[in-house]
Amino acid sequence: MDTGKDEKEAGVLVSINTSQVKGEIKLPVDEAQLKEDHGIAGDVHAGSAVKQVSLLDDSEIRAMEDRTGVELNPGDFAENLTSSGLDMESFSVGDRVRVGEEVLLEVSQIGKSCHEDCVVKEKTGECIMPEKGLFFRVLEGGNLTPGDTLEPVNEAD
Secondary structure, eight states: OOOSTTTOEEEEEEEEOOOOTTOOOOOSOOOOOETTTETTTTTTTTTTHHHEEEEEEEHHHHHHHHHHHHOOOTTEEEEEEEEEOOOOGGGGTOEEEEEEETEEEEEEEEEOOOOOOOOOHHHHHSSSHHHHEEEEEEOOOEEEEEEEEEEEEEETT
C-alpha cells in the first residue's frame, strides 16, 4: 500500500532567468525555449553535459534574505529557474520533473563549486548554490513561461 510518504509536492515556476556571460547574475525573461540535451536557448550554460539548467526555490532565496538582510531577486544566484513550493531537499540525482506541458528535466547534479569571484557571495557574504542548487539535463525540450507547474515525475508514471 502506498502511503504517499515519498510523494514530492508540485511547485510553480515563478521566474526564468538567463545571461550570456558566466559568473553574472541572470535576468528574468518572459519565456524560454529549452532544447533537448542542451538547455535554455541563448543562456551561457546551455550545451553543458551535466549542468544544462539550474533551479533554486524561492524559499531558499527568502531564507538568505532573512539571514543577511540583503534584498535578493530571482536570478541573483545565477539560477535559470526559480520555483515556489518545491521541496529541493527531496530530490536525488536521476529524479525527473515535468515543467509545463512539454519540458522534462532530470536531476544531474546537486550543488556545485562556487566561483572565486561569485557576484552573490560578494553581495551577501555567502552563496547557497553549492548546497541548495539543483542542476538538470533536458530530456524533452519545449517552451516555458512563469506560472508553469513543476511536477515531480514518479518512475511508475
